[in-house]
Amino acid sequence: MKYGILVFICFAVTLLSCKNDDNGGPEAIPPSLLSDVAPEDDETIREFLNTHFYNYEEFETPPEGFDYRIVIDTIAGENADKRPLMEDAESITFNVSSSFLGLSAGEENIAHKLYYIEAREGGGESPTYADSTLLKYEGTLLNGTPFDQRAEFTWQELSFSVQGYSNGVAKMKAGTPDQIIDNPDGTYSIADSGIGLIIMPSGLGYFHNPTTSVIPRYAPLIFKVELGAFVEDTDSDNDGIPSIDEDLNGNGYLLDDNTDFDVEPFNGRLANFRDPDDDGDGIPTRDEISDENGNIIIPYPDSDGDGVPDYLDPDN
Ligand SMILES: [Ca+2]
Numbered sequence: 053m054k055y056g057i058l059v060f061i062c063f064a065v066t067l068l069s070c071k072n073d074d075n076g077g078p079e080a081i082p083p084s085l086l087s088d089v090a091p092e093d094d095e096t097i098r099e100f101l102n103t104h105f106y107n108y109e110e111f112e113t114p115p116e117g118f119d120y121r122i123v124i125d126t127i128a129g130e131n132a133d134k135r136p137l138m139e140d141a142e143s144i145t146f147n148v149s150s151s152f153l154g155l156s157a158g159e160e161n162i163a164h165k166l167y168y169i170e171a172r173e174g175g176g177e178s179p180t181y182a183d184s185t186l187l188k189y190e191g192t193l194l195n196g197t198p199f200d201q202r203a204e205f206t207w208q209e210l211s212f213s214v215q216g217y218s219n220g221v222a223k224m225k226a227g228t229p230d231q232i233i234d235n236p237d238g239t240y241s242i243a244d245s246g247i248g249l250i251i252m253p254s255g256l257g258y259f260h261n262p263t264t265s266v267i268p269r270y271a272p273l274i275f276k277v278e279l280g281a282f283v284e285d286t287d288s289d290n291d292g293i294p295s296i297d298e299d300l301n302g303n304g305y306l307l308d309d310n311t312d313f314d315v316e317p318f319n320g321r322l323a324n325f326r327d328p329d330d331d332g333d334g335i336p337t338r339d340e341i342s343d344e345n346g347n348i349i350i351p352y353p354d355s356d357g358d359g360v361p362d363y364l365d366p367d368n
């Protein structure tokens with residue numbers, strides 16, 4: 053399975069190994085603070101949203117043969133009277149801690165605003181930020197420079213992506229199976245897919261450690277996304293617990309929930325959504341939540357009644 057540069061795991065691992073590099077190499081410039089970069093990014097993004105528009109008129113009244121691709125342009129000249137992106141944008145705020153990005157700055161809960169626009173609402177439901185999704189996407193810098201794309205529908209697990217991307221896609225609606233059209237060239241289209249735009253500050257993207265040289269450090273990012281379908285209650289580690297329920301602290305981020313962190317080997321650490329034995333007691337999570345016939349027991353068993361279900365409680 054191919055995740056392109058949206059893969060975040062390697063990024064975190066790389067950072068962890070960097071932190072241990074204490075053997076006299078050239079002194080690295082310490083990364084900027086989230087609390088400095090976040091307000092600057094937000095100002096840059098708001099400026100962009102106020103001075104640019106997308107082809108909303110084509111989405112509202114589709115011309116013959118319209119390809120439903122979002123095109124962004126500057127509000128100027130003959131386009132001086134276009135409606136700015138800001139008027140269509142909605143936003144959600146996430147509190148980001150420096151540890152999310154593998155940084156040791158000790159910053160907690162720095163507010164970051166994610167902006168999104170739904171150019172065409174999908175005919176189906178919305179995925180969660182932990183689901184596996186079928187989509188096309190194009191990532192660009194604010195100046196339009198592309199850095200990653202998939203032009204045909206691709207399966208992608210959102211939980212492996214940067215936080216701004218997974219949570220932005222979760223704001224969209226997918227298409228429906230009965231709207232799949234087989235094209236003469238062997239590809240397929242989904243007539244009622246959701247089409248949208250996600251604009252994120254760098255703290256919800258790659259911050260100081262971009263995965264490609266095309267992306268500068270601290271760069272806000274744009275993703276154009278077409279969401280075709282998703283797997284409801286995706287269970288990445290097949291342990292019986294949907295990945296969305298493995299975000300134990302409910303902060304929209306799955307990599308900071310690792311129940312057995314203290315007992316896992318340094319290079320074998322797995323966040324709960326990727327760990328089939330969440331409490332590290334040697335008994336698979338699936339066995340700790342199933343009856344003898346293999347059926348999942350809801351609510352999950354808590355043998356000693358301490359409020360922690362057995363699969364998260366190494367004492368049980
Ligand atoms: Ca979390």
Ligand SMILES: [Ca+2]
Pocket residue numbers: 310311312313316321322323324327329330
């Ligand atoms: Ca673990």
Ligand SMILES: [Ca+2]
Pocket residue numbers: 289291293298324325326327328329330337
């Ligand atoms: Ca798990």
Ligand SMILES: [Ca+2]
Pocket residue numbers: 329330331332333334335336337340362363
């Ligand atoms: Ca266990």
